Amino acid sequence: MTLHPAIHLLHLAVLRTASLLIPRHQRAEWWREWSSELWHVRQARAPHREISIPVEREIAEFCFGAFQDARCLRAQSGRIRLPRATTMGSATQCLLLLAGIVAASLVVAVSLPGVREQFDQLRYRVAPSSIVLIRSVHSTDDSAPTISADQFRLWKGRRQQLFKDFAYYQVVKEFEWKETSAHSTINVAHASANLFQLLRLPIQFAGPDANIKANLSGTIPEVILSHTLWEREFNADPQIAGQTVHVGKHIAVVAGVAPKGSWRFPGKIDAWLLQPDSAMSSSHDGIVIAEMSPSSLQEKFGDHWRMTAPTPDGTPDDFLCLALAERTYSSFGIFLFAVIIAFLALPATTSLPLGEYRIGLQKLSWPTRFRRWTFLSGKFALLLPVVYLVSIDLAHLRPSLDQDTSDYIQLICSFSICLFGLRWALRDQRQRCPVCLGKLTHPARVGQPSRSFLAWNGTELMCMGGHGLLHVPEMPTSWFSTQRWLYLDPSWQVLFADSALTSAYF
């Protein structure tokens, strides 16, 4: 009968599956009894190993009855589950709460336009480190246009050793051309043709033969639309490239669309009108961006440095060069900086040890210790997205705030939330049972401050699973400076509601 071993293995597999439903600390015992009984059931029903449908059905019923055993057992253990006070403070609930905060702050984040823009910016690299912004030293605002078009043309026309190339743009507020109304305004950047190439910015929907420089000699200039303007005014038409459109008071051919979040430089711009350098208006100041030549090492200049350069009237003047990579902070960069500062500040605000657990000879098992550290790591891991998302939500809650203000708000919020979050994570860990990770309850005052030299005084907390007591001294002394954990042996289990799981952790 070759079928017999296969059927027996099948029965064992059913029993093994059922045993997985049994609580772990009882599983081995149940599996042993079931498998033993299975042998005797078969022996009683088919002593000569004959195979018949009624016998096999009866044995199968025995095996599937194991699932009912397991269900019944789980129902029993469920009835003696932890009381509500402890369940509310379980490790799983703590992690679920943090995950809920992450989810809620993510929902808020995607509903705020400013945050969505920040997320879009994360997809693009900041300008290379060789790119610098040049402004007059007489201005204190990095974003303010301070360089005249004549100055730009002078620099570009001269042979340079320090710089490889220059790009320039002037932001002009113009009325938006509409057939129905002409009341709204847009910000049009009159830019040199090499601006996007110098900044390494991508352009969407640019045709295969599109060469931004190529058409400059023509009568119609080219324009690159911002993603917002393209969506708002052109219904996100993917065939927009090559079409002649009105942008402000100009007629231009669309060269492409700047992807959402790709522009992270001074000025909020709706369209970039690409013009020859000679066409730049001398009546407006603009912003000069320069690429340093490979031979000039940026490291020796630092993030910002002064230079003296000739002006169109022949006199030298001072200018400030700012590394654009340093200036264009991403929200993630601010978050990382704040987190590092918060981690450094943490030891100054709270004690780092998780508690002194020296009383008693009983040692925690490796899986229990691993579980404890995994829980702490999980809290930290969930805390970081909470810090990032909540801080960026707060920073962009009001759309009217400018980028610098938002960055400052994000920095302060990230630091504060991270520092207090880390403090909470450590404090919460210290107030949990090291065995079952349940929140300790029933605080009781022990001792008197006046008897500190004779006995300790402080607070005693209790694990509802009966794993032990935590003694937290109110007044640290040389012999009792930090909290101590007192393990309770299994003989105490009868006093506690959830004693069924106690032995499983040791």
Add this chain to the structure above:
Amino acid sequence: MVPEAKLSHTAALILQAVSAGCLYGFSVMEMTGLPSGTVYPAMRRLERDEFIRSQWEQQFIADAEQRPPRKYYKLTRTGKLALESSRKRYPLLTKLIPIPEEERV
């Protein structure tokens, strides 16, 4: 003084079966006609409440008979007293599962 045991009919039936010499789970199932999903958890509860006591058979005995060791159940003193009071409550117990003569004396 033994507290008054309030056993369900199923629990009393299992105790009666163990008392009648059905010393392991499968034989209790056979005697009572209860399914495995009822008998084993009920026996666990009876054991937890100290009405019965279980013991694994010695390995060498099972090895000698070329079979896996069995888990045997036995009534405790509390179990015997509880069964006595249950018999008064459920008079048909002894008719459903009669006790062998040698057990009675």
